[in-house]
Amino acid sequence: MSVVSRCPGRNLTAVAAAVGIGLPRASRVCAALESAGLLLHRPAVDDRREIGLQLSPDGRPLLERFRAARVDRMAAVLRRMPAQERCELVAVPGEPAVAVAAVSSERG
Secondary structure: OHHHHHOOOOOHHHHHHHHOOOHHHHHHHHHHHHHOOOEEEEEOOOOOOOEEEEEOOOHHHHHHHHHHHHHHHHHHHHHOOOHHHHHHHOOOOOHHHHHHHHHHHHHO
16 A cells, blocks of 8 residues: 555556565455455556556555554654664654654654
8 A cells, every 4th residue: 555655556567566576466465455445446547558556535544544653653662762873763764764753852
C-alpha cells in the first residue's frame, strides 16, 4: 500500500518490483487488499489498456494510521536512546528522522 500511495497508477508488475516480490505473490496481496476495500484497480492514464493501482478512500486513512503508529513505536525506542545517538539518526531520511524530530521537540 505504501508503494501504491507514493506512485498511484503503477501497474502490478511495477509494484511487485518496487516491493521486491514476485508477480504471483504481488497479485495475491493486491487481490486481498482490493477485496478488503483498500486498493482499487483503474485504467492507467497514459494507456487505457493497462491497469494501474491506487489506494481506495478507505485505504488512505488506514495507511496513515499505520504510518503514525510506526512512528510512535520508533519514537518510544528513541526516547530511551541517549541524545547524541538520536542526533546521529537525523541524517537518516524518512520515518526515522520524523520520529527523531518528534522526540527532540518533546524535550525542547
